[in-house]
Amino acid sequence: MQDSFDTQTVYVWDKQNMMGFAISVFRAGPFRIGYAGFPVGGGLNGFDFTCETIEALQHCKQSLKIDLLKIPSSNFHSNTDLPLPSEKTYESAIEGLEDWKLSQISSSLKRNIKDARRMGVQIIDASTPTHGLAIYDLYHKTLQRHGGSLRYSKLYFQNLVQLSCKQDNIRCLLATVNQDIIGFLCLVLSENIAYYLHAGMDTDWSKHRPSQLLIHDAITWSQQESYKTFNFMSSPYNQYQLVKYKERWGSSTKYHLTYTLSLNKVKGSLFNISRYSYDFISRYIIR
Structure with a gap:
């Protein structure tokens, strides 16, 4: 960092x-x-x-x-x-992660996860500088769509990927179809909490539902590793629809x-x- x-x-x-x-x-x-x-x-x-x-x-x-x-x-x-x-x-988190079940989430999310797998989306760990550049590109495009401010550099994501290869408390996940990187999700792990730090996707591949499969795999992996909470982190105050989306995964929301x-x-x-x-x-x- x-x-x-x-x-x-x-x-x-x-x-x-x-x-x-x-x-x-x-x-x-x-x-x-x-x-x-x-x-x-x-x-x-x-x-x-x-x-x-x-x-x-x-x-x-x-x-x-x-x-x-x-x-x-x-x-x-x-x-x-x-x-x-x-x-x-607004901050959203799944507490009592050990009791979380796929059956708790909405039927549309479950259908999207199944569709992603059927269409060949694979989740892998980022491991190279090229992966870091791909993550930055997706992050940049996501910000442009939502009108956000650019706060992280190419070097930041390259170093984040490099750290994730050396440290157990960081994971950088990629959603891929064949050789194409179509989405990413970065997790930071602290004490008994898994934090959803960054995420983004290529909208040209939105029908492949990469975001839903990334979130599902991040939650289930955190659960298998015995983390107690999956924290989606805070959402901008004016993006309440994003909060409602996070709650569809079984999270609750606090200030x-x-x-x-x-x-x-x-x-x-x-x-x-x-x-x-x-x-x-x-x-x-x-x-």
Whole structure:
């Protein structure tokens, strides 16, 4: 990840209670943006953010050298309530994954999974730099269809694939028909939770239902590996149809909050202006 994003990692540790968290520090032009527990949030050894944590971070902001700190908080495993500005999204997850059954999902999803297999869709693990480039291409096209902002590079996906070949806590799945890559899904595994990190598909192959087969295989593999939760991650606040689709797989939905702690008020304000301007241009002008 450090090679992909030019990041630094800062560790904050409570020696007395033997718990803490990692901050991935990203450079965005002149700004240094920290993300607690990137990419899925959370801390180590049961750590959770409190008002005391925020005060401690403010006291040591000079040594941290971070302009803004993003603090994700999932209502599935945290009761964090911080006096900070926040952004709200919907987060969907299948809890009690050990009891999940294919019979629980809608008949249309089951039919689509059967159709994908009948039409020869195969699920394999990504393993080469070329696979990383193919994933990036599908990711880019998916964002263009939905009007999203481009946040991950070709190098990021190439390194993610490379890491997945070395580490057991990352999987990059590909949906293929013969030699064609028609969809992908990336999983990150942390403690007893499988996180659906990225996914995309080639709409020219939509009748082959690659997305449904990828999700099904990701869920069943996570279940077989004894993970307790399959977390679909958060969806944009204005995409409630996407939330309903995730719930068709047997998930429930709660609010997900991302708090923002400004450790440099001037740079923090300038970054927010720059970010909103970039998002506006990406969505409505450069299409």
